[in-house]
Amino acid sequence: MIKGMEIKEYIAPKTISETYSLLSESKSNKVIAGGAWIKISFKHVDKLISLDNLALDYIKEDNESFVIGAMTTLRAIETHGGLKQLASGILSQAIGSVMGINIRNIATIGGSIMGKFAFSDLLGVLLVLDAKLVFFKAGDVSIYDFVEMTKVPEDILLEIKLKKDNLKGYFKKISKTHLDFAILNIAITKRDNFKIAVGSRPNIAKLAIDTANYLNSQKTIDEETIENAVEIAGNEIKLGDNLRGSKEYREVLMKTYLKRGIREVVK
Amino acid sequence: MKINLKVNGIDKTFLIQKNEYLLDVLRRNDYPSVRRGCDNTSCGVCTVLLDGKPVPSCSVLAIRCENKIITTVEGIEKEAEKLAKHFGELGADQCGFCNPSMALTVYSLKLENKEANEEEIKNYLVGNLCRCTGYVAQHEAIKRYLGDES
Numbered sequence: 001m002i003k004g005m006e007i008k009e010y011i012a013p014k015t016i017s018e019t020y021s022l023l024s025e026s027k028s029n030k031v032i033a034g035g036a037w038i039k040i041s042f043k044h045v046d047k048l049i050s051l052d053n054l055a056l057d058y059i060k061e062d063n064e065s066f067v068i069g070a071m072t073t074l075r076a077i078e079t080h081g082g083l084k085q086l087a088s089g090i091l092s093q094a095i096g097s098v099m100g101i102n103i104r105n106i107a108t109i110g111g112s113i114m115g116k117f118a119f120s121d122l123l124g125v126l127l128v129l130d131a132k133l134v135f136f137k138a139g140d141v142s143i144y145d146f147v148e149m150t151k152v153p154e155d156i157l158l159e160i161k162l163k164k165d166n167l168k169g170y171f172k173k174i175s176k177t178h179l180d181f182a183i184l185n186i187a188i189t190k191r192d193n194f195k196i197a198v199g200s201r202p203n204i205a206k207l208a209i210d211t212a213n214y215l216n217s218q219k220t221i222d223e224e225t226i227e228n229a230v231e232i233a234g235n236e237i238k239l240g241d242n243l244r245g246s247k248e249y250r251e252v253l254m255k256t257y258l259k260r261g262i263r264e265v266v267k
Numbered sequence: 268m269k270i271n272l273k274v275n276g277i278d279k280t281f282l283i284q285k286n287e288y289l290l291d292v293l294r295r296n297d298y299p300s301v302r303r304g305c306d307n308t309s310c311g312v313c314t315v316l317l318d319g320k321p322v323p324s325c326s327v328l329a330i331r332c333e334n335k336i337i338t339t340v341e342g343i344e345k346e347a348e349k350l351a352k353h354f355g356e357l358g359a360d361q362c363g364f365c366n367p368s369m370a371l372t373v374y375s376l377k378l379e380n381k382e383a384n385e386e387e388i389k390n391y392l393v394g395n396l397c398r399c400t401g402y403v404a405q406h407e408a409i410k411r412y413l414g415d416e417s
Contacts, residue, residue, distance in 0.1 A: 039307060099394055
């Protein structure tokens with residue numbers, strides 16, 4: 001049996017301001033969202049603060065956007081009819097590739113974002129969807145700024161906003177088994193402009209800004225421009241080794257699936 | 268501290284520690300069909316239905332389950348028997364360690380998507396590992412179970 005974390009006190013506040021006050025009291029106080037990874041995240045917690053009573057489990061949709069509460073489970077997002085249509089369904093596809101349904105029934109989108117997991121299949125997709133994160137204190141923060149932060153803010157993530165931009169999308173996770181973390185994942189969207197993200201490099205997902213800028217500057221996208229774009233991505237996106245795959249293997253994967261993805265979104 | 272749960276339709280009060288997981292509480296209170304496997308959310312043998320949805324009980328803090336409805340395989344006895352009949356006829360299991368969790372997940376699939384095709388069955392069962400079989404006979408048995416009249 002894995003030894004559980006030590007918890008001095010468990011609290012499930014009814015207001016966000018109380019939640020924030022408790023979190024701000026001490027570095028040893030931690031927030032629990034879905035809790036899927038908490039067993040391997042913390043050894044000792046003074047106050048474990050649950051978000052269960054804050055009514056943050058919702059998906060709202062209007063003509064222009066989706067708003068997803070931070071405590072919405074991955075499974076609820078994966079199976080949401082409207083979100084299945086967003087950008088060729090890449091959010092639903094990415095979430096559907098995260099382990100099994102039983103985990104996705106407890107893991108939340110808020111926990112998956114705030115964990116800033118390098119292996120995340122979700123962060124790259126949120127980058128190319130240009131998601132806005134809404135925090136209790138910091139207000140709106142772009143997913144790009146959040147991913148680039150060196151430290152996770154001591155704040156409460158309330159909801160995630162996604163625009164309905166009629167994007168075409170592509171998502172690919174490469175892993176040894178469905179249950180395993182990605183060796184690499186790639187997300188691409190395009191309407192007027194390209195957005196390309198590469199994750200599990202093995203570092204956290206990153207936007208390929210130069211690559212996208214090159215593609216956006218081209219009048220037509222043909223095999224030559226795709227080859228050039230992949231070359232730029234090779235210089236721009238730093239890949240590395242870990243137990244799941246070597247740097248060299250990731251380089252081959254990135255080239256192969258970037259080409260396929262770009263072709264897919266320009267069809 | 269105490270928590271109140273409804274387990275298989277019966278109201279129960281359990282004494283728990285703040286850092287205990289649902290798996291530990293259920294096993295300590297005579298629900299041994301809830302198995303301990305990897306203990307880290309990977310294998311799915313600890314699966315129970317929490318408010319009707321399959322979850323890995325090894326990773327759900329018991330303290331968060333106040334007034335929740337828990338279903339173990341004993342709570343879906345008739346459905347589990349139907350699935351077991353198909354498993355038996357097709358030789359779809361060996362040691363049986365994963366069967367309770369498999370039955371709960373397949374039952375949940377039946378409620379969610381009774382018309383599930385082969386691919387959807389596979390996807391639904393990704394989180395339930397079986398270390399004995401090659402899954403082929405299991406998937407066939409599950410198709411037959413989903414095709415049952417009731």
